[in-house]
Amino acid sequence: MNLSEMSRSELEQLKADVEKAIVAAAxxxxxxxxxxxxxxxxxxxxxxxxxxxxxxSAPGKRAKSEPKYRNPENPDQTWSGxxxxxxxxxxxxxxxxxxxxxAI
Numbered sequence: 714m715n716l717s718e719m720s721r722s723e724l725e726q727l728k729a730d731v732e733k734a735i736v737a738a739a740x741x742x743x744x745x746x747x748x749x750x751x752x753x754x755x756x757x758x759x760x761x762x763x764x765x766x767x768x769x770s771a772p773g774k775r776a777k778s779e780p781k782y783r784n785p786e787n788p789d790q791t792w793s794g795x796x797x798x799x800x801x802x803x804x805x806x807x808x809x810x811x812x813x814x815x816a817i
């Protein structure tokens with residue numbers, strides 16, 4: 714493509730096409746970065762919202778959810794499945810149990 718041989722209207726159209734392509738590429742990169750950030754947060758047992766505080770009006774104002782999992786060795790220990798996994802869940806999973814084994 715030789716730009717010096719193009720008319721002004723062709724150059725204007727090319728400029729508009731390039732600007733659209735740049736915006737689309739930035740959107741793709743943003744989505745890929747968001748997926749990577751969510752995966753990185755999940756590796757440490759967090760959601761991305763927990764780490765960034767987004768989507769919350771005030772910390773600690775979320776309604777308490779019902780427990781979904783119970784520690785078989787200590788029935789007083791429960792977990793709703795939200796947020797960071799408690800140590801007893803990590804230990805049970807490392808000892809070969811399935812998360813479904815802990816379900817209430």
